[in-house]
Amino acid sequence: MRSGAVELRDSDGTLSDKLGEGDLYAGLCEADSAGTGVTVEDSLLYLLDCRALASLREASPAFDRQFAADRAERLHRASAPRAAAGLDVLSVKAADLLHREPVTLDGDMNIRQAAQLMSAQRVSSVLITEGEGLVGLITDSDLRHRCLARGLGADSPARSIMTPDPVTLDGEEVLAEALLRMTRLQVHHLPVLIRGRLAGMLTLSDLARHQGGSPVLLATDIQRAADIETLTAISRRLPELQLQLDNANTRAAHIGAAIASITDALTRRLLELAESRLGSAPVPYVWAAGGSQGRQEQTVHSDQDHALIIADELNAPDREYFTELARFVSDGLNACGFPYCPGNAMASNPQWRQPLQVWGDCFTGWIERPQPQALMHASIFFDLRAVHGEAALLHTLQEQVLAQTRANRIFIAHLTAAALQHRPPLGFFRNFVLIHDGEHDATLDLKRRGLLPIVDLARVYALSEGIGAVNTRERLKAAMAAGALGRDLGGSLLDALEFIAGLRIHHQSDCLRAGRAPDNYLPPDTLSALERSHLKDAFRLIQSLQATLGNRYQAGRFG
Structure with missing residues (x-):
């Protein structure tokens, strides 16, 4: 269709499709084609001979895909050309990156033996096992900080400096998940399990060799930053990270999660810097991200959307602490290139910095009285995800909310509208x-x-x-x-x-x-x-x- 508009109708006259400028239609070349096309305005169509079309489809799989009869199949193929070609580096399975058997040590051995094994095997970590089960992990960092820095004797049990029950990765999980887990937990080693059995170790170095520019390296620099000025300088590298991931044929879903993980790291570090200035929080709290960051679908330097949920034992004199905390973090994120929310949906707004009970009342009000303003808030705050602090506060709120929304069909109708x-x-x-x-x-x-x-x-x-x-x-x-x-x-x-x-x-x-x-x-x-x-x-x-x-x-x- 060069221009104009055409209605396609089945043999019984039922409207089956509409064609407009730029559309392609191969139905005339199908043996069982029994429908009709009706021009509804002046139209210009280019006609390609069916034999020529068949020849082109046979010669080019990419060309043939365009004429797949099923629109869903066309869209599926278009959405994943990189994965189909094996180009998306973040879609590689963890098991495929393992290059050696796991280096293990019995927990009854001592620290000296652990260090000697790591040196002999030229590895930066050793897995502590009991029988066939994984019970801990020792890294070169543990040797420095938990042994040498504390003056612990080399004959002490290796288990005394291990990280017990380390976070693991299933061999079927992809590199994107490994990167997100390392970034979120600030770890550089992930034991890999295949069908529940220890299969090897995936390290930050492995990921860097395979992928190149890494969100984990950026998150590590963020964790080491001592002030907002340093964080601001680091955040300037975020656009380049997104560009690198796109150039590496990374799926959009993985890029969104990676960018959100860096924003999480910036937020956590700002909260830590705030607490170092203000002192420890007087009561538990959770900082929750909303919007695209909360959904882990973020692109570089999007607007801020976040909330602060505070334990109900909050006293009036303690409110100023959280006012200062929220202002420090919001200002810090803005300095790092994340603009203030135009709608002020941020924890620096007192309305979105409340005890758990008040938050519960807010959500109940939105659900029972779904006015336009309430539905606008729902688009942000129904997508909250814990970033730092006592995650149980958010989980409690979410359980309460889901119990109400599931039973309230009027609210769902308004939300749908x-x-x-x-x-x-x-x-x-x-x-x-x-x-x-x-x-x-x-x-x-x-x-x-x-x-x-x-x-x-x-x-x-x-x-x-x-x-x-x-x-x-x-x-x-x-x-x-x-x-x-x-x-x-x-x-x-x-x-x-x-x-x-x-x-x-x-x-x-x-x-x-x-x-x-x-x-x-x-x-x-x-x-x-x-x-x-x-x-x-x-x-x-x-x-x-x-x-x-x-x-x-x-x-x-x-x-």
Whole structure:
């Protein structure tokens, strides 16, 4: 279709599809084609001979994929070209990176024997075992800090300086998960288990050799930073990290999680610096990230969204401590390139810095009285994830919230109605609906009109089914497992999410290479014909699911 619009109808007259500018249609070359096409406005079509088309499809698998009869299959192939080609380095399984048998030591041996074994084997760590079970881990850092620095005798038991029950990695887990775990826990060694048995050790050096630029190295520098000035300097490397990950053919889902892990590390270090200035917190608290950071779907230097949940024993005189704490962290994040939230959804706002009971009352009010303002808050604070502090405070709140949302169909209906406000930018005849506001004229807003509709849909499924996950992919997978979302449709929605997020990452990389601040506004004329077609497939899928969700959760629910 060069221009114009065509309606495709089945033999019984049922509308089956609509074609607009740039669309491709191979139905005329199918033996069982029995439908008709009706032009609804002046149209210009280019016709390719069926024999020529067949020859091209046979010669080029990539060309053939474009004409797959099933839109879902086309979208699936478009969303994962890197994984299919084995190019995404963060999708490699941990087991595939193991290059030697595990170096182990019986827990009854002494520290000297542990050091001698590490030296002889040329390794930076040794695994402490009892029989075939893993009970601990000793690293060269443990030898320095837990033995030499404390004057502990070399004849002391090795188990006296080990890290007991170390965090492990399953051999089937991918490199992306290893990086996130190391970054989150500030560790450089992860024992790997295959079918429950110890198989080897994965180290930061292994990951660096395989991947190159590493989020773990950046997080390590963050942990060592002594002041905000140093953190600010380190944070300037974050755009380069995102660019490196994109250049390394990393999936958008993995990039989002990696960027969020660095923001987590910055937040934790700022909280530690604040506590070193203010003293220990008077009562337990948890700092929780919301929005894209909370969902682990973040791109470089997005706005701040966070909250502070404080234990109920908070006294009035202690409130000033948390006021100063929140202000220090919010100002620090802003200095590091994460702008203040335009809607002030930050812990520095007293409204979002409250004891657990007050938070519970807030959520109950939003659920029982789902006004527009409450639903706007829901889009941020129903996606909270613990970053630092007493995570049990957030878990208690989330359990209470999910119990209420699952039983309140009126709230879910209102939440669905709010979610349907974010429509994909696709017109009636598959033409892109572009922004026309001057600064971003003639562009597609991939975040608000592409990604947020999927994020909103996943949130509706999560809250209606009592699903505790906050990551969009995890929510959709859990909804599929619960039977609330069909596996075929859910799988296609996951593909659409990855494809649109990938386009956004690529666009931001182009911005960075050109020396511009990354944004979400994509000029459609920068897309190839295939990318335009796949993006339209993704938008149509979202439209279809929005219609399904609206029928399921809204019908008769507002009475």
